[in-house]
Amino acid sequence: MSNVIGMKEFAGTAIGGLHCWLCQKQVSTRALFCHHCGTIQPVRDIDHFARLGLERRIDVDLELMEHQYGALCRTLDPQRFVIRGMGERGYASKQLEALNEAYETLRDTLRRSRYWLTLHEKEFNEAVAANPVVIELQHELDTAHDPAQCDRVAQKAGQAMQEGIMGLMQALRGENWKQANTTLVELDGLETILGAVRARRAEMTVRK
DSSP: OOOSOOTTTTTOOOOTTOBOTTTOOBOOTTOSBOTTTOOBOOOOOOOHHHHTTOOSOSSOOHHHHHHHHHHHHHHTOGGGGTTSOHHHHHHHHHHHHHHHHHHHHHHSHHHHHHHHHHHTTOOOOOOSOOOHHHHHHHHHHHTOOSHHHHHHHHHHHHHHHHHHHHHHHHHHHTTOHHHHHHHHHHHHHHHHHHHHHHHHHHHHHHHO
C-alpha cells in the first residue's frame, strides 16, 4: 500500500459556497484536489488540525501527525507539479507552505498552546508579573562567573520548563485559560533564560 495520500482521501465531501477554480464544480473546504477534475485547489481557511487530518484536541498524537505530515508532503512534492501550469504549481507551493506552518505549530508544545488559545478566542496576554523562579534564575545567571554556574542555571531552568509544560497542558485540558496564559508567560521567561545561558557560556568560552 502506498504511503502517499491520494486525491480521493483529501477531496472530501462538497459543501456549498466553494468551487474548483478550474472546472467550477463544488469542492469541500478541506479538499487539496478537486474530486471532479483532480486539479489542486487554493489554500482554504481551515485550522492546523484539519490541515493535517488530525482530531482537534490539545493532546496531539505525534506519531500520527508525523505520518500525516510525511504523506502530505509527498502528495505536495513540487516534482509532481513540474509539468503542470503556473496556476497549479503556485497553489501546490502555497499548500505546502500552509502545511509546514501547521506542522511546525502543532509539533511544538508552546506554539500549539498559544494556537489553542487563539482557536478558543482567548487572547495571549504577555502583561503578567514575572515568575519568582524566573527572576531568581536571571539573578543567578547575572552573577555567574564560570561555565559550571551557567550549567546549573540551565539545569534548573530546564527542570522548571518540564514542570511548567505539564502544568500548562493540565490548565488547557481544564480550560483554565487564565492559568494557561500565566504559565505560558513563565515558560517564555524560562526559554529566554536558557537562550541567555547559551550566549553567556559561549562568551566565557571565547574569553578563555
